[in-house]
Amino acid sequence: LRISSTKKEYKMKLDILVFGAHPDDAELGAGGTIAKEIALGKKVGIVDLTRGELGTRGSAEIRDKESAAAAKVLGVAVRENLKFRDGFFVNDEEHQLEVIKMIRKYQPNTVLCNAIDDRHIDHGKGSKLVSDACFLSGLRRIETTVGEENQKEWRPKQVYHYIQWKNITPDFVVDISGYMEEKTNSILAYASQFHDPNSNEPETPISSKTFIQSVKYRSEDLGRLVGVDYAEGFTVERLVAVDSLDNLI
Numbered sequence: 001l002r003i004s005s006t007k008k009e010y011k012m013k014l015d016i017l018v019f020g021a022h023p024d025d026a027e028l029g030a031g032g033t034i035a036k037e038i039a040l041g042k043k044v045g046i047v048d049l050t051r052g053e054l055g056t057r058g059s060a061e062i063r064d065k066e067s068a069a070a071a072k073v074l075g076v077a078v079r080e081n082l083k084f085r086d087g088f089f090v091n092d093e094e095h096q097l098e099v100i101k102m103i104r105k106y107q108p109n110t111v112l113c114n115a116i117d118d119r120h121i122d123h124g125k126g127s128k129l130v131s132d133a134c135f136l137s138g139l140r141r142i143e144t145t146v147g148e149e150n151q152k153e154w155r156p157k158q159v160y161h162y163i164q165w166k167n168i169t170p171d172f173v174v175d176i177s178g179y180m181e182e183k184t185n186s187i188l189a190y191a192s193q194f195h196d197p198n199s200n201e202p203e204t205p206i207s208s209k210t211f212i213q214s215v216k217y218r219s220e221d222l223g224r225l226v227g228v229d230y231a232e233g234f235t236v237e238r239l240v241a242v243d244s245l246d247n248l249i
Contacts, residue, residue, distance in 0.1 A: 014077065015042040017108035017156075019099070021126035022052040022086065023067035024190045028215060029162030030112050031074060031183035032176030033232050038075045039179070045078040046071060047102050049126050050086040057201040058192030070189035073182060078106075087122060091129040099133035101144050104151040111156045116235060119165040119205075127161055131237065134159050160234040163218075165205075170233025172240055173222050175249060177229035180219060187215065 016037055020026040026034065026046050038044050048067060053060040064081070071079040082098050089095055103111070113130040114123040136142055138155025145151060163170060176183065188194065192201075195209045205211065222231035226249065242248060 012045075012078065012106060013043070014045045014106040014108045016044045016110045016112065017103065017106050018044065018046045018076075019049065019102075019111065019113040019126065019130045020046065021049045021114050021120070021122035022055070023048045023063045023081070024052070024070070024187065024193060025114060025123070025126075025164065026112070026162075027070050027074070027183065027186040027190075029115065029164050030232055030234075031186045032179040032219065032230060033112070033162075033174045034074050034076065035179040035182035035186075036174070036176055043077050044074075045080075045106055045108075046076050047099075048079070048081045049084045049089060049099075049129075050122070051081055051083060052086055054086040055193065056204045057199070057207060062192050063190065066190045066192065070186040073186040073189055089122070089125065089129070091125060091132060095129055096133045096136055097142075097144060099130055100137045100142065101146055101151065103134060103137040103156065104144060104154045105146055107154045108156050110158045110160065112160050112162055112234070114161065115164040115166065115168060116161050117166060117168065123164055131159055131161075159237050161236075163233045163235070167218075168233075168235060170222070171236045173226055173231040173233045175223070175226070175228045175230070176219065176232050177223065180216070180230045183219070184212075184216070187212070 018026045018030060034044055051060040052063045111134055114127040116127050117124050134156050138153050140153040195207055195212055219230040222233050223229050
């Protein structure tokens with residue numbers, strides 16, 4: 001796992017790049033899918049937009065360590081943090097260019113990003129920011145550099161949005177049966193954020209015992225609807241196509 005940038009990383013090609021407004025977004029929304037795709041041989045990376053420094057519990061420094069631990073649980077190839085201002089980043093040229101650099105650096109075929117609408121304002125903002133950057137990244141007249149290298153244009157083939165706090169109806173689901181343990185353990189790596197009966201920090205909507213139960217329940221319920229044990233849901237920006245009806249489960 002590589003957490004910080006090196007020149008060698010500029011040549012790393014990923015199959016899937018997962019963006020989250022905060023450390024733990026990727027794990028909560030798509031942890032099972034990430035673990036499954038890696039088990040299938042895909043190379044996956046995570047980019048966090050902020051360090052979550054406005055979080056009620058813990059600190060940015062603690063979450064840096066927790067996000068590294070969660071990345072190891074999932075087995076991702078790389079994790080980076082753009083260090084945008086938690087709560088106050090915006091979808092403008094400056095922020096778009098930083099996201100474009102990540103897309104061009106890792107050249108993913110697929111991008112996963114935040115829910116299109118959610119309780120936390122950063123989730124919807126992050127969703128639109130990444131989506132816009134994915135399009136702009138394919139325009140060759142937008143020039144970017146990383147280190148001393150000029151980057152080439154790159155546009156992901158698919159952009160999918162995972163589901164977070166709100167119960168958004170998914171456009172498709174991924175069967176994550178067999179990977180719920182990895183998803184759960186990656187979430188629990190953020191010990192400062194979630195339920196701890198010995199903690200003296202303030203309670204938050206995600207620190208209750210029932211929240212972790214609700215994460216598992218959602219995966220169970222989506223799985224129930226398609227006849228598997230567990231599933232994660234995603235929304236799309238364009239129609240989803242299959243090669244044949246045999247590809248459906």
